[in-house]
Amino acid sequence: MKFCIYRYNPETGSQPAMQDYDLELEAGDAMLLDALVLLKQQDDSLGFRRSCREGVCGSDAMNINGRNGLACITPLSSLKQPIELRPLPGLPVIRDLIVDMTQFFKQYHSIKPYLVNNDPPPETERLQSPHERKELDGLYECILCACCSTSCPSFWWNPDKFVGPAGLLQAYRFIADSRDQVTAERLDNLEDPYRLFRCHTIMNCVDVCPKELNPTEAIGKIKNLMVKRIV
Amino acid sequence: MVDRIVTGAHYGLRSWLLQRITAVMMALYALFMAGWLLLHPDLDYDTWTLLFSSDVMRSFTLLVLLALFSHAWVGMRDIVMDYVKPAGIRLLIHVLVILALILYAIWSVQILWGM
Numbered sequence: 001m002k003f004c005i006y007r008y009n010p011e012t013g014s015q016p017a018m019q020d021y022d023l024e025l026e027a028g029d030a031m032l033l034d035a036l037v038l039l040k041q042q043d044d045s046l047g048f049r050r051s052c053r054e055g056v057c058g059s060d061a062m063n064i065n066g067r068n069g070l071a072c073i074t075p076l077s078s079l080k081q082p083i084e085l086r087p088l089p090g091l092p093v094i095r096d097l098i099v100d101m102t103q104f105f106k107q108y109h110s111i112k113p114y115l116v117n118n119d120p121p122p123e124t125e126r127l128q129s130p131h132e133r134k135e136l137d138g139l140y141e142c143i144l145c146a147c148c149s150t151s152c153p154s155f156w157w158n159p160d161k162f163v164g165p166a167g168l169l170q171a172y173r174f175i176a177d178s179r180d181q182v183t184a185e186r187l188d189n190l191e192d193p194y195r196l197f198r199c200h201t202i203m204n205c206v207d208v209c210p211k212e213l214n215p216t217e218a219i220g221k222i223k224n225l226m227v228k229r230i231v
Numbered sequence: 232m233v234d235r236i237v238t239g240a241h242y243g244l245r246s247w248l249l250q251r252i253t254a255v256m257m258a259l260y261a262l263f264m265a266g267w268l269l270l271h272p273d274l275d276y277d278t279w280t281l282l283f284s285s286d287v288m289r290s291f292t293l294l295v296l297l298a299l300f301s302h303a304w305v306g307m308r309d310i311v312m313d314y315v316k317p318a319g320i321r322l323l324i325h326v327l328v329i330l331a332l333i334l335y336a337i338w339s340v341q342i343l344w345g346m
Contacts, residue, residue: 191242230245
């Protein structure tokens with residue numbers, strides 16, 4: 001099985017380069033991450049992140065044959081050889097397939113990703129009706145792997161100003177939450193030609209999301225709420 | 232560089248909304264034009280000028296052209312915001328685009344009412 005992997009080691013001072021690898025492995029049921037772990041036994045200088053190995057932690061997001069995805073839930077049998085692996089596009093590379101996610105998380109933090117409710121906490125819990133809870137489906141499942149934001153050209157050009165699909169999906173997750181009390185502030189926070197309106201609805205985010213979520217739809221709903229409050 | 236992470240600039244929605252509304256206007260006008268052209272397969276200059284002889288048609292056409300120019304302004308500004316970083320060059324392009332669009336608007340009036 002043939003691989004072509006992006007290699008970069010800042011300590012050696014050499015330019016990034018693609019390195020070919022050969023691995024004795026039958027695709028079978030194996031996932032791309034299994035192959036990467038075997039490759040690391042072959043060459044322990046190869047750097048990549050991974051943790052849960054079942055598509056829940058979002059650590060092993062990378063660019064696989066030109067498309068962002070999670071190595072741990074991408075079957076090897078679905079990939080054309082040589083399998084070309086690159087770090088997520090648009091973020092600074094720390095080493096090999098490891099990128100610096102600071103900018104991504106800075107945007108995530110900027111949308112205040114937590115419930116704001118100034119009522120004193122009730123004795124048990126803040127209840128929601130089944131309908132209210134249903135509003136959060138398709139939003140709360142995001143694992144912040146950054147596949148979507150790093151496939152978005154608007155995020156590539158303005159990672160410091162555009163919140164990005166992942167951040168905006170989470171922003172809507174809290175706007176849509178019946179227990180949250182600061183919807184207006186959240187909308188104020190996003191009403192900005194850069195923060196929200198860099199989204200030109202090209203839907204790369206929907207295309208790559210390994211959890212099959214729809215940031216574009218969430219962004220549309222944020223815009224609808226903004227329109228509703230001015231008309 | 233100025234770090235503007237914390238809060239929104241409180242504008243942007245109206246530009247976005249303007250672009251949606253103008254898009255609908257242009258789509259309706261395009262449908263009307265396509266229909267009219269289908270109904271007039273042997274189009275000649277006289278039929279064409281007759282269509283634009285009424286002030287209603289001229290006004291609606293001007294309205295759609297103004298929609299087009301405002302649509303183009305938002306679109307051009309979006310492109311410049313995405314790709315042109317130096318503030319000086321960006322401002323220069325903005326001014327040039329605005330001047331060109333105003334010029335086109337004046338020119339549209341001349342064409343429509345000069346037919």
